[in-house]
Amino acid sequence: MTTPTNPQYDVVIVGAGIAGALIANELGAKGKRVLILEAGLDGQQSHIDDMARFYTAQAKVPEAPYTPPIVAADAQGYQSPSDPSSMAVGRPSTLTLTQGTWQDETQSYLDQQGPLAFSSTYERVGGGTMRHWLGTSLRFVPNDFRTKSVYGVQEDWPIGYPELEPWYGAAERAIGVSADADDQAYLGITFPETYRYPMPPIPSSLVDEAVSAALASVPPVDGLPLSVSNTPAGRNSIPYQDRRVCAGNTNCIPICPIQAKYDPTVTLGDALQHRGVSILYQTVASEVLVGPDGAVSGIAYLQYDDPNGPATRQGTVTATRYVIAGHAIETPRLLLMSKNGGRTPNGVANASGHLGQHLMDHPIYLSWALTKDPCYGYRGPLSTAGIEDLRDGEFRKRRAAFRIEIGNEGWNFAVGDPTTTTLDFIAGSNGSGLNPQRQMLANAELTQRMNYVLTHQFRLGFLMEQTPDDDCAVTLSPTWKDRLGLPRPRITYNFSPYTKMGFVAARQTGSAIYRAMGATEYTVHPTKADVGNDPTVFAITYDAQGRPVPEGTTPPAGATTEYFRFFGAGHTVGTYRMGTSATDSVVDRQQRSWDHRNLFLVGSGVFPTVATGNPTLTLAALALWASQTILADLG
Amino acid sequence: MTTPRTGTTAPLGYAATADAAGDLDDFVGLSAALTGIDGDQLRPALDTYGTAQAYLDLTRRNEGATLQALLAAYRSAQGKLPPQVATVILEQSGDAVACLARSVMLLWYLAAWYDPAKLPALRSGPPAFVPFTIVSGNAYTQSWVWSVGQTHPMGYSEWAFGYWHKDPPPLTAFIGTGGGKPK
Numbered sequence: 001m002t003t004p005t006n007p008q009y010d011v012v013i014v015g016a017g018i019a020g021a022l023i024a025n026e027l028g029a030k031g032k033r034v035l036i037l038e039a040g041l042d043g044q045q046s047h048i049d050d051m052a053r054f055y056t057a058q059a060k061v062p063e064a065p066y067t068p069p070i071v072a073a074d075a076q077g078y079q080s081p082s083d084p085s086s087m088a089v090g091r092p093s094t095l096t097l098t099q100g101t102w103q104d105e106t107q108s109y110l111d112q113q114g115p116l117a118f119s120s121t122y123e124r125v126g127g128g129t130m131r132h133w134l135g136t137s138l139r140f141v142p143n144d145f146r147t148k149s150v151y152g153v154q155e156d157w158p159i160g161y162p163e164l165e166p167w168y169g170a171a172e173r174a175i176g177v178s179a180d181a182d183d184q185a186y187l188g189i190t191f192p193e194t195y196r197y198p199m200p201p202i203p204s205s206l207v208d209e210a211v212s213a214a215l216a217s218v219p220p221v222d223g224l225p226l227s228v229s230n231t232p233a234g235r236n237s238i239p240y241q242d243r244r245v246c247a248g249n250t251n252c253i254p255i256c257p258i259q260a261k262y263d264p265t266v267t268l269g270d271a272l273q274h275r276g277v278s279i280l281y282q283t284v285a286s287e288v289l290v291g292p293d294g295a296v297s298g299i300a301y302l303q304y305d306d307p308n309g310p311a312t313r314q315g316t317v318t319a320t321r322y323v324i325a326g327h328a329i330e331t332p333r334l335l336l337m338s339k340n341g342g343r344t345p346n347g348v349a350n351a352s353g354h355l356g357q358h359l360m361d362h363p364i365y366l367s368w369a370l371t372k373d374p375c376y377g378y379r380g381p382l383s384t385a386g387i388e389d390l391r392d393g394e395f396r397k398r399r400a401a402f403r404i405e406i407g408n409e410g411w412n413f414a415v416g417d418p419t420t421t422t423l424d425f426i427a428g429s430n431g432s433g434l435n436p437q438r439q440m441l442a443n444a445e446l447t448q449r450m451n452y453v454l455t456h457q458f459r460l461g462f463l464m465e466q467t468p469d470d471d472c473a474v475t476l477s478p479t480w481k482d483r484l485g486l487p488r489p490r491i492t493y494n495f496s497p498y499t500k501m502g503f504v505a506a507r508q509t510g511s512a513i514y515r516a517m518g519a520t521e522y523t524v525h526p527t528k529a530d531v532g533n534d535p536t537v538f539a540i541t542y543d544a545q546g547r548p549v550p551e552g553t554t555p556p557a558g559a560t561t562e563y564f565r566f567f568g569a570g571h572t573v574g575t576y577r578m579g580t581s582a583t584d585s586v587v588d589r590q591q592r593s594w595d596h597r598n599l600f601l602v603g604s605g606v607f608p609t610v611a612t613g614n615p616t617l618t619l620a621a622l623a624l625w626a627s628q629t630i631l632a633d634l635g
Numbered sequence: 636m637t638t639p640r641t642g643t644t645a646p647l648g649y650a651a652t653a654d655a656a657g658d659l660d661d662f663v664g665l666s667a668a669l670t671g672i673d674g675d676q677l678r679p680a681l682d683t684y685g686t687a688q689a690y691l692d693l694t695r696r697n698e699g700a701t702l703q704a705l706l707a708a709y710r711s712a713q714g715k716l717p718p719q720v721a722t723v724i725l726e727q728s729g730d731a732v733a734c735l736a737r738s739v740m741l742l743w744y745l746a747a748w749y750d751p752a753k754l755p756a757l758r759s760g761p762p763a764f765v766p767f768t769i770v771s772g773n774a775y776t777q778s779w780v781w782s783v784g785q786t787h788p789m790g791y792s793e794w795a796f797g798y799w800h801k802d803p804p805p806l807t808a809f810i811g812t813g814g815g816k817p818k
Binding site for chain 2: 051052054055056057058060076077078203204205206237245246247248249250251255257376377378379380381384408409410412418419422423426427428429430431438440442443444445446447448450451454455
């Protein structure tokens with residue numbers, strides 16, 4: 001291996017996702033010298049290949065289009081997960097969340113210690129995880145930043161909505177968000193009087209309208225009436241940033257065929273147009289180096305040629321300021337790996353001991369039904385509207401808040417349709433629950449039955465607020481390594497009773513909506529036998545007053561136990577939270593490390609709480625804010 | 636994105652292939668009777684994808700002997716209406732022919748090849764995963780289940796902004812009037 005000599009940079013950024021790309025673009029526009037280190041492959045030139053991989057993927061999971069391929073085919077052509085220990089840059093997959101795979105070193109990239117499986121995945125490629133994002137660009141509601149002071153639960157942020165508001169606007173322009181400010185001014189969200197989103201809203205779907213029409217007859221939930229809101233979307237309703245308008249490919253996750261949905265390669269491309277901005281792909285930061293003065297003095301990296309091969313070069317880059325933008329799992333992994341010859345035995349930026357803790361997601365409660373009249377799913381963007389009324393309220397004193405995402409993709413998420421139902425009615429199975437008679441149909445009987453089912457399917461996804469808990473943490477696996485010899489992330493993960501009680505409210509709310517719609521619900525609930533066998537299933541017992549019964553105690557008379565399956569939302573949050581003191585947080589309100597003042601940690605890892613909105617817009621706003629702090633530092 | 640192939644415009648292109656015995660015509664005919672989708676939709680006059688030929692070739696490669704039995708069953712149903720043709724193939728021609736017929740239906744609906752020998756377990760057993768392969772990217776974009784649902788393949792819309800706010804065209808606009816003409 002060789003060690004090249006590196007020129008001096010103003011800023012080195014680790015990670016070419018949205019946070020890294022936005023900061024690089026802002027700094028580059030001001031003439032700063034910026035180097036981005038991206039662990040993965042160049043994802044900007046591969047769109048046609050990405051689409052081809054998606055079309056032929058047997059499991060069209062979020063990771064399916066992206067490089068290096070998450071699966072390998074056997075002699076028969078059947079695809080199964082690649083061994084992460086053979087990959088220079090591994091990543092998690094939704095294919096490895098089953099009992100047989102989630103703790104198998106040759107299947108799961110993450111060393112999952114449970115008791116539940118962390119179920120969200122991410123990409124390590126140019127553009128980052130937002131290559132497969134949905135596009136939802138919600139602002140947080142003001143009370144999301146102050147749950148401790150308002151409701152006595154979770155944590156307050158060191159910043160509030162009014163301070164973040166201008167950065168939300170900047171993020172909406174950078175991404176290109178389609179929405180109407182009047183529609184979005186709910187639960188205390190405010191806009192400047194003259195504010196307009198960059199583009200008009202995306203039209204609602206017929207599914208949205210079917211839900212909306214029924215909500216007037218749904219009883220208020222915790223005193224709050226429900227309504228359907230158009231979802232602000234990072235997809236084009238008019239041409240924007242030289243990209244065309246949405247054609248409703250119903251494929252935002254995992255990939256928009258026409259890039260009508262924003263992804264960070266757009267900003268990355270802009271950033272790389274600046275004379276001072278450059279990028280090294282296939283370059284894995286392996287240690288953050290700290291000098292005798294306590295400041296970060298460089299970043300050591302490994303490079304590889306073959307995605308399934310070893311490191312072939314190594315080096316160190318130096319700069320005035322350093323930004324780690326590797327998100328809530330890879331950022332703490334890098335910092336924890338950085339021992340500096342034993343001088344930082346607990347890792348860099350970890351004097352508080354909180355680095356890696358408070359890993360969160362929006363675990364999803366998923367329910368599904370057939371509408372009374374056709375609602376014509378599988379059309380339009382994957383989601384165009386939601387029910388946002390339950391993102392905040394007095395109920396937050398005792399259980400988790402959630403938003404409800406209305407799906408436009410039939411039962412694709414729910415049961416893997418249309419494949420599952422097609423198999424059912426052609427081969428006589430009943431994977432969908434729609435064919436209990438095990439019919440095997442053909443000709444017009446088949447087309448009529450399939451047409452009825454597919455045009456009546458829809459689902460609701462409940463994105464649950466998860467509490468920041470010390471026992472949900474990222475550490476380093478003591479034994480599992482990637483192809484470069486670096487330790488893979490070890491994860492412990494669980495839900496608090498507060499989070500679990502949100503699922504109970506979600507189930508009740510979903511069923512009430514289906515009843516009001518005259519829809520027939522087909523949600524499959526797990527059973528007691530699944531607890532402990534399926535790492536995506538948990539139980540919650542609550543008393544007659546709706547209070548959770550502590551685990552290990554005898555439930556009182558009248559107690560109820562429910563079993564839930566959850567899904568990951570892809571929202572990896574927490575692990576290097578911002579706060580007001582160096583003892584209880586990892587970064588300050590500027591996203592600057594308390595311990596190393598020339599080091600910034602950005603991305604959704606800084607969130608003290610996961611709140612109730614999809615995290616992208618908030619993390620983008622925070623990244624833009626951080627870029628101005630860094631510029632001020634540089635003078 | 637899918638680029639239409641050139642130089643394979645049917646039927647002239649197919650006439651030059653090894654289907655002198657009319658296998659392709661009969662394969663399309665039996666496929667229409669089974670799937671409920673018109674034969675001239677499965678194999679349009681200007682067929683830029685050649686899906687029918689590709690599926691026939693694939694079926695011949697994987698299950699050559701049973702394919703001949705399937706074609707023979709179809710030919711034996713001369714003069715019957717499409718639903719009756721489907722009944723002859725699926726219920727009166729033996730298990731091997733019926734299973735291959737189901738695999739051919741899955742090909743058309745999902746662009747996926749399922750081993751016919753693995754299908755019977757689906758009906759009798761608990762929910763199980765049966766491995767499959769996607770024939771090709773082009774085949775995925777031409778898979779028919781989406782048309783039966785009055786929509787487009789996920790990831791392959793040829794429609795314009797906002798279409799999802801309106802009702803789709805009727806089912807007949809997607810799949811024709813029901814499985815083709817009498818044999």
